[in-house]
Amino acid sequence: MTLTFTATVLGSPRIGPQRELKRAVESYWAGRSDAATLESVAEGLRRRTWTQLRDAGIDSVPVNTFSYYDHVLDTAVMLGALPERVAGIADPLDRYFAAARGNDTIAPLEMTKWFDTNYHYIVPEIAPSTTFALDASKVLGELREALALGIPARPVIVGPVTFLLLSKPVDTNEPLLGRLGEILPLYADLLGRLAEAGAEWVQFDEPALVADRSEEEIAAARRAYDHLSGVDTRPAILLASYFGSLGEALPALAETGVEGIAVDLVAGSDNLAGVPALAHKHVVAGVVDGRNIWRTDLEKALGQLGTQLGSAGSLAVSTSCSLLHVPYTLDAESGLDKALRSWLAFGSEKVREVVALATALAGRRDEVEDEFALARAAQSTRANDGRLHDAALRARLNEISSSDGGRASADARREIQTDKLGLPVLPTTTIGSYPQTTAIRVARAALRKGEIDEAEYIRRMQQEVADVVALQEKLGLGVLVHGEPERNDMVQYFAEQLDGFFATANGWVQSYGSRCVRPPILFGDVQRPHPMTVEWYRYAQSLTDKPVKGMLTGPVTILAWSFVRDDQPLADSADQVALAIRDETIDLEAAGARVVQVDEPALRELLPLRKKDQEEYLKWSVGSFRLATSGVTDATQIHTHLCYSEFGEVIDAIAGLDADVTSIEAARSRMEVLDDLNAVGFDLGVGPGVYDIHSPRVPSVDEIAESLRAALKAVPAQRLWVNPDCGLKTRGNEEVEASLRNLVAATERVRAEL
Numbered sequence: 141m142t143l144t145f146t147a148t149v150l151g152s153p154r155i156g157p158q159r160e161l162k163r164a165v166e167s168y169w170a171g172r173s174d175a176a177t178l179e180s181v182a183e184g185l186r187r188r189t190w191t192q193l194r195d196a197g198i199d200s201v202p203v204n205t206f207s208y209y210d211h212v213l214d215t216a217v218m219l220g221a222l223p224e225r226v227a228g229i230a231d232p233l234d235r236y237f238a239a240a241r242g243n244d245t246i247a248p249l250e251m252t253k254w255f256d257t258n259y260h261y262i263v264p265e266i267a268p269s270t271t272f273a274l275d276a277s278k279v280l281g282e283l284r285e286a287l288a289l290g291i292p293a294r295p296v297i298v299g300p301v302t303f304l305l306l307s308k309p310v311d312t313n314e315p316l317l318g319r320l321g322e323i324l325p326l327y328a329d330l331l332g333r334l335a336e337a338g339a340e341w342v343q344f345d346e347p348a349l350v351a352d353r354s355e356e357e358i359a360a361a362r363r364a365y366d367h368l369s370g371v372d373t374r375p376a377i378l379l380a381s382y383f384g385s386l387g388e389a390l391p392a393l394a395e396t397g398v399e400g401i402a403v404d405l406v407a408g409s410d411n412l413a414g415v416p417a418l419a420h421k422h423v424v425a426g427v428v429d430g431r432n433i434w435r436t437d438l439e440k441a442l443g444q445l446g447t448q449l450g451s452a453g454s455l456a457v458s459t460s461c462s463l464l465h466v467p468y469t470l471d472a473e474s475g476l477d478k479a480l481r482s483w484l485a486f487g488s489e490k491v492r493e494v495v496a497l498a499t500a501l502a503g504r505r506d507e508v509e510d511e512f513a514l515a516r517a518a519q520s521t522r523a524n525d526g527r528l529h530d531a532a533l534r535a536r537l538n539e540i541s542s543s544d545g546g547r548a549s550a551d552a553r554r555e556i557q558t559d560k561l562g563l564p565v566l567p568t569t570t571i572g573s574y575p576q577t578t579a580i581r582v583a584r585a586a587l588r589k590g591e592i593d594e595a596e597y598i599r600r601m602q603q604e605v606a607d608v609v610a611l612q613e614k615l616g617l618g619v620l621v622h623g624e625p626e627r628n629d630m631v632q633y634f635a636e637q638l639d640g641f642f643a644t645a646n647g648w649v650q651s652y653g654s655r656c657v658r659p660p661i662l663f664g665d666v667q668r669p670h671p672m673t674v675e676w677y678r679y680a681q682s683l684t685d686k687p688v689k690g691m692l693t694g695p696v697t698i699l700a701w702s703f704v705r706d707d708q709p710l711a712d713s714a715d716q717v718a719l720a721i722r723d724e725t726i727d728l729e730a731a732g733a734r735v736v737q738v739d740e741p742a743l744r745e746l747l748p749l750r751k752k753d754q755e756e757y758l759k760w761s762v763g764s765f766r767l768a769t770s771g772v773t774d775a776t777q778i779h780t781h782l783c784y785s786e787f788g789e790v791i792d793a794i795a796g797l798d799a800d801v802t803s804i805e806a807a808r809s810r811m812e813v814l815d816d817l818n819a820v821g822f823d824l825g826v827g828p829g830v831y832d833i834h835s836p837r838v839p840s841v842d843e844i845a846e847s848l849r850a851a852l853k854a855v856p857a858q859r860l861w862v863n864p865d866c867g868l869k870t871r872g873n874e875e876v877e878a879s880l881r882n883l884v885a886a887t888e889r890v891r892a893e894l
C-alpha cells in the first residue's frame with residue numbers, strides 16, 4: 141500500500157535567507173573561491189531548508205529543488221541534453237555554468253520567463269543530433285543526503301512533458317514532444333534508481349499542463365504517465381500542476397496509474413470541479429498561495445478541504461506552487477508596520493499555515509487554534525484598514541478615466557515632435573540604466589547603514605549621472621539618459637516612494653541565476669506624495685543641451701514585479717499606479733523633459749496562460765499604460781521599452797500602447813519582431829535592439845550595421861531608432877563604452893548609405 145502524507149510544500153526558496161548562494165556562486169565565478177567551498181555552502185543551505193521543513197511538521201519534504209542556477213537546466217543535465225558547444229568543457233560544474241552564462245567563446249543558452257512569473261529559466265536546446273542519456277547524480281545525491289539526515293524526502297523533477305514543451309527545437313521544426321519516446325525510458329530508469337535509494341514518493345512537475353494544450357499534447361501526457369506508472373519498482377508518483385487549472389488534462393491524468401496529483405486551488409480554482417475524477421488519487425491540495433504573501437484565510441481553506449475536496453481518495457495540504465517565488469521569512473523584516481505584518485505570510489509562515497490546516501483536517505484543531513485566531517484577526521483588520529480605500533483618489537481616478545480624450549493622432553504628434561527635437565534620421569539612444577557598479581551599490585548600502593548622509597549620497601549619485609551624461613556626449617548619442625544610478629531596482633525604487641506600497645528590507649526572491657529582486661508589497665490605495673524622479677532628470681538635463689529622457693516604469697510592470705493586492709481586481713490596482721505615473725510624466729514635462737520613457741518589460745509576462753482570459757488582460761493593461769501616458773501634450777514624445785519576452789502574442793497590444801517610440805528586444809530574435817509589428821499595421825517609431833546586452837561581448841561596427849540594414853528592410857528610416865536591447869545595469873563600464881562607440885559608428889555608416 142502507498143504511504144500517504146498530509147502536509148507538504150511543492151518546493152522551497154534556495155538562494156539562502158541572506159542570499160548566501162548568490163555570494164558563494166559569484167565568488168566562485170570570480171575565481172575567489174573553489175568548488176569545494178561552493179558545495180559546502182550549498183550543502184549547508186539544503187540541510188537548513190530540509191530540517192526546518194521537517195521540524196515544522198512537513199511530513200513529505202521536497203528535495204532536488206536546490207539549484208546552482210536553474211532547475212530546468214538541471215533537468216537538461218540529468219537527461220544529457222546540453223548542447224554540443226559546451227560538451228568539450230571537462231569539469232561538470234564549469235560546463236553547467238558555461239551553458240547558463242556563456243564565456244568568452246561560448247554563447248549561453250537562452251533564458252526566458254517561467255510561465256507568468258518573474259523567475260527566468262534556461263531554455264534547453266534539443267537538436268535532431270541530441271542523444272539523451274541519464275545522469276541521475278544530482279537528484280540521487282540530494283536524496284541520499286536528505287535521507288541520511290532522517291528527512292522524509294520526496295525528490296522533485298521537471299516532468300518529461302513540461303521539459304520538452306519548454307525546450308527549444310534546434311535545426312528542426314518538428315515539435316519536441318515527438319522525442320517523448322526517447323526520454324521516457326530515462327525517466328523510467330530514474331524511477332528504479334530512486335526507489336533503490338529509498339524514495340517513497342517522487343514529484344514530477346508538469347506546470348505546462350495548465351496552459352491551453354492540444355488533444356495530441358494531452359494524449360502525450362497521458363501516454364507518458366501510463367508508461368511511468370507502469371514501471372515495476374518505483375516510488376509513488378505525485379504529478380504536480382501549478383499556476384492554473386488542469387482543465388481538459390485533469391480527467392486524462394486521472395486515468396493514469398499515478399498515485400498523486402497536486403492541484404493549484406489558488407490560481408486554478410476550476411480544479412475543484414475535477415476533484416470527483418480523483419476519487420482514487422492522493423490529492424495534494426494547493427490551498428496556501430505560493431506566489432503571493434498574504435496570510436491565508438484558514439477558515440475558508442479548511443472549509444474547502446473538508447467539503448469540496450471530500451471526494452478525493454486521500455488528501456494532503458500544500459502550497460499552490462513552489463515557495464521559490466516568495467521570500468524566506470517575515471522574521472527578517474524589522475521595519476514592518478505592525479498591522480501589515482499581521483496580514484502577511486512569507487515562506488516559513490506559509491509552512492506553518494500548511495501544517496495548521498493539516499492538523500485541523502486530522503481532527504486536532506485545538507492544537508492550532510492560535511494560528512486560526514491570528515488568521516481571523518488578519519481578515520478583519522485588513523478589511524477595515526483605512527489605507528485600503530481612499531475615496532478621494534478613487535473619485536479622481538474615475539473623473540480622469542472618463543474625461544481623458546487621449547492624444548492626437550500618431551502622425552500629428554510625430555510632426556510636432558520632429559520639429560521640437562530636431563534629431564537626425566536614425567536617432568540613437570540607450571534604454572536607461574548604465575552599469576550599477578559596486579561603488580554605486582556600496583554607497584547605497586552605506587546610506588542605509590547611516591555611514592554617509594543623504595547629501596553625500598546625492599552628491600555621489602550626481603557624480604555618476606554627470607559621468608554618464610559626459611560619456612554619452614563624448615560618444616555622440618542623440619537622446620540621452622541619466623543612467624538610473626539612484627535606483628536599487630526599476631520597480632522597488634518607485635514602490636519605496638508611493639503610498640500603498642511597502643518595500644521589504646530582506647524579502648529577496650530569485651529572479652535568475654544569482655540575481656535577486658525584492659518585490660514590494662502593494663497593500664493599499666496608491667498615492668504619489670511627491671515627484672519621484674524629477675530632480676534627477678533636472679540635474680541630468682542641466683548638464684547638456686541634448687534631450688534627456690525622463691525615465692519611468694509603467695503600471696503593468698510595477699504590478700508584475702510586486703506582490704499585489706488580492707482584494708480587488710488587478711486592473712483596478714493598475715489604474716491607481718497608472719495615475720501616479722501620469723502625474724509624474726506631467727511633472728517631468730513641466731520640468732522641461734521633451735521625451736519621457738515609460739518601461740513596460742513585463743507586459744508579456746502577465747499575459748494569462750489560457751486564451752480565454754487574455755483579451756480582458758490586454759484591454760486593461762493597454763488602458764492603464766495609456767492612462768499613464770496621455771496626460772502630457774502632443775509635443776512630448778512618449779517612449780516605451782519592452783524586453784525579456786517573445787512578443788508574438790501581445791503584438792496588437794504593443795501597437796495599442798500608442799507610444800511614439802517603442803524600443804524592443806530584437807537582437808536575439810533577429811528582427812523578426814519588426815515583421816510581426818508590420819503585420820498589425822504598426823506605424824510608430826521603433827527601436828529594435830541592435831545588440832544583446834545580456835553578454836559582455838562587444839558587438840562590432842559591421843555586425844550592428846548589418847542589423848540596422850536588416851531593420852531598414854522592414855521599417856522606413858523615418859521611423860527607425862537605434863539602441864541596445866535593454867538597459868546596461870548588469871554590464872561593466874568598459875564593454876558599455878566600446879559597444880556604444882560601435883553603435884554610433886555603425887549608425888553613421890548606415891546613415892551615409894541612405
Ligand SMILES: CN1c2c(nc(N)[nH]c2=O)NC[C@@H]1CNc1ccc(C(=O)N[C@@H](CCC(=O)N[C@@H](CCC(=O)N[C@@H](CCC(=O)O)C(=O)O)C(=O)O)C(=O)O)cc1
Pocket residue numbers: 258578580581582584585627628629630631632651652654655656657658701784870
Ligand atoms: C530587468 N529585470 C528585472 C526584473 N524584476 C525586477 N524587479 N527588476 C528588474 O530589473 N525582472 C526581469 C529582469 C531580471 N533581471 C535582473 C537583473 C539584475 C538584477 C540584479 O542585479 N539584482 C541585484 C539586486 C539589485 C538591488 O536591489 N540592489 C540593491 C541592494 C544591493 C545590495 O545587495 N547591496 C549590498 C552591498 C553592496 C554590494 O556588495 O554589492 C548589501 O546591501 O549587502 C541596491 O542597489 O541598493 C542582485 O544583487 O541580485 C535583478 C534582476
Ligand SMILES: N[C@@H](CCS)C(=O)O
Pocket residue numbers: 571572573574630691739741781783866867868869
Ligand atoms: N530603463 C530600464 C529598463 C530595463 S527593462 C533600464 O534601462 O534598465
Ligand SMILES: [Zn+2]
Pocket residue numbers: 571741781782783784865866867
Ligand atoms: Zn529591458
